[in-house]
Amino acid sequence: MDLVLDKRERILAAAGRLIVRNGLQCSMAAIAEEASVATGSLYNYFASKEALVLGVYSRMTEEMTAALVTAIDPDVEPGERVRRYIEDYIDFIWSDAQRAKLFDYLDNTPLITMGDAITLFGPFMQHGIEMIEAAQKAAAVRAGSATLIMSFVRGSIRNTLKRRRFSQEPLTAEDRDLVAGMCWAAISA
Numbered sequence: 001m002d003l004v005l006d007k008r009e010r011i012l013a014a015a016g017r018l019i020v021r022n023g024l025q026c027s028m029a030a031i032a033e034e035a036s037v038a039t040g041s042l043y044n045y046f047a048s049k050e051a052l053v054l055g056v057y058s059r060m061t062e063e064m065t066a067a068l069v070t071a072i073d074p075d076v077e078p079g080e081r082v083r084r085y086i087e088d089y090i091d092f093i094w095s096d097a098q099r100a101k102l103f104d105y106l107d108n109t110p111l112i113t114m115g116d117a118i119t120l121f122g123p124f125m126q127h128g129i130e131m132i133e134a135a136q137k138a139a140a141v142r143a144g145s146a147t148l149i150m151s152f153v154r155g156s157i158r159n160t161l162k163r164r165r166f167s168q169e170p171l172t173a174e175d176r177d178l179v180a181g182m183c184w185a186a187i188s189a
Contacts, residue, residue, distance in 0.1 A: 008045050010035040012059045015052055020101045024053065024109060050111050054120075057106045060099065061120045067092050069127045072134075079140025079188070081131055086153060086183045087176070093161050094171050104162065125150070132187075142189045153183050 014035035018026040028049055032039040046052035068088055076084070093100050106112055118125075125147070132146035141149065160179055164171055 007035075007037060007041070009059075011037060011042060011045055011052070012056055015056050016059075016102050017098065019053070019056065019105060020098050023105070024049075024111065028052075053106070053109070053111045054116060056102070057112050057116070058120050060103055060106070061124060063099070064092065065124045065127075069124060077140070078131070078135040078138040082135045082141060082187070083180070083184055085128070085131060086157070086180045089154060089157055090161070090171075090176055090179055093158055094176075097165055100158065100161065100165075104158065128154070136189075139189050141187050149187050153187060156183060156186075 011031065015026075015031045018031055018034055022030075028042055029039045031052070032042050035042075042052065046055055068085065072081070107117075128150035129146045132141055132149050135141035136143060136146065157179060161171070164175070
């Protein structure tokens with residue numbers, strides 16, 4: 001791997017870990033130490049702490065997009081695509097507790113403006129909206145704002161799994177199916 005990319009990724013990973021652990025109060029020096037780089041070198045990659053936080057958010061967007069935005073398979077009925085997406089989203093959120101906590105934290109920080117969130121998550125959000133609209137046209141998903149429906153699905157999954165983590169119980173296959181089934185029941189036509 002390119003050493004520059006490696007160092008940048010180490011910085012982003014370290015910042016993500018410390019944000020989960022300590023919130024945005026973590027210092028640039030602590031992030032540098034966690035990443036095993038000199039504090040001054042952080043500024044070679046990120047002009048400010050705000051830029052670094054935005055970089056962490058951007059990296060998370062890339063991960064979500066890579067994992068969840070898939071090409072349209074014409075052999076899969078639109079409603080089935082939504083059901084698969086729900087299951088994949090559950091798996092993505094459950095598979096990495098630190099990433100899920102980081103997403104919740106960053107999604108609620110004033111350092112990430114609504115404009116930044118829309119710019120970074122735009123393609124990801126648009127994919128979900130188009131998936132819902134296609135399922136609505138196929139009469140598989142209820143009528144209504146596709147944006148609101150997809151936000152409901154994603155938010156209910158994240159919040160349900162966050163509560164499940166508090167119990168420190170595993171997410172069984174039956175639990176996963178229950179969450180997926182509740183989401184589908186809420187939005188299906």
